[in-house]
Amino acid sequence: MALTSDEMNYLVYRYLLENGFTHAAFALGHESRVDGAKVAEGDEKIPPGALIAFTQKGLQYCEIEANLNDDGTDVDADFSILSAKD
Amino acid sequence: MALTSDEMNYLVYRYLLENGFTHAAFALGHESRVDGAKVAEGDEKIPPGALIAFTQKGLQYCEIEANLNDDGTDVDADFSILSAKD
């Protein structure tokens, strides 16, 4: 299952709105033409904080993968998004 | 490991830039005060498409969790971000 770019844009748009970045949300709304009707529908379905939740989960998953040795044992090391090296 | 809001904002900022949403990126840059110096550093470390990759992975992980029955067997059903019902 893959995210469409519309779905991705909408998740980002919701993130901007929910975090008070009103100018960025306004600009993205017009630049990406996030459809108003669809947005109204989606509002009910996507819980607040969705983008953060997915990103967080994806990051943990990456971390788990990065920390697994070939023999399946865990590696004791920190994982950072901004300086991912393990 | 948790994402800080600075890291999250920066991931979103990079997403906007990489996808040509220049007005939204400009606004977010000023609204979130994504630090210019840190951005310059981060540019080398964060690969393009990072936010999409993390979100996608997180979504797959959610899908796997949602599709697992209590007995650990997979459930045959579609999972959609915009109408998640399983």
Add this chain to the structure above:
Amino acid sequence: MALTSDEMNYLVYRYLLENGFTHAAFALGHESRVDGAKVAEGDEKIPPGALIAFTQKGLQYCEIEANLNDDGTDVDADFSILSAKD
């Protein structure tokens, strides 16, 4: 006496704010680096509607000039900013 570009930008910035164009005002504030301190000072000195008032006066002046014949008599014709031909 000539307007500096800072003064001009500030008049436009005030126009945007006063007319509820908050996103445009936000963007111009950052793009033109209208100085915050100066703005705070200027706020007291420049009356609301200044840009409209000056533009309106300038337009009337242009109209008068355009309608004057060489012999100084008035010309009976309309003058429009969007289709100025007389």
Add this chain to the structure above:
Amino acid sequence: MALTSDEMNYLVYRYLLENGFTHAAFALGHESRVDGAKVAEGDEKIPPGALIAFTQKGLQYCEIEANLNDDGTDVDADFSILSAKD
């Protein structure tokens, strides 16, 4: 002859575009719904720098009025938009 708010918004929009304030122009374009078709038409008719020219002329006119004594003689004093005191 009075400027309509559409004409005023369009003059400001042109000013923003001509002076490289692309983000502010983008935002104003959407906030004021400056009509695209009308803009295309107007482009040929309104000369570059129109807002500056009108404002400048209006300011000079104000200055002349402010500097005229009751007996019609000129007053020797500076006139400043940001600290108009005469």
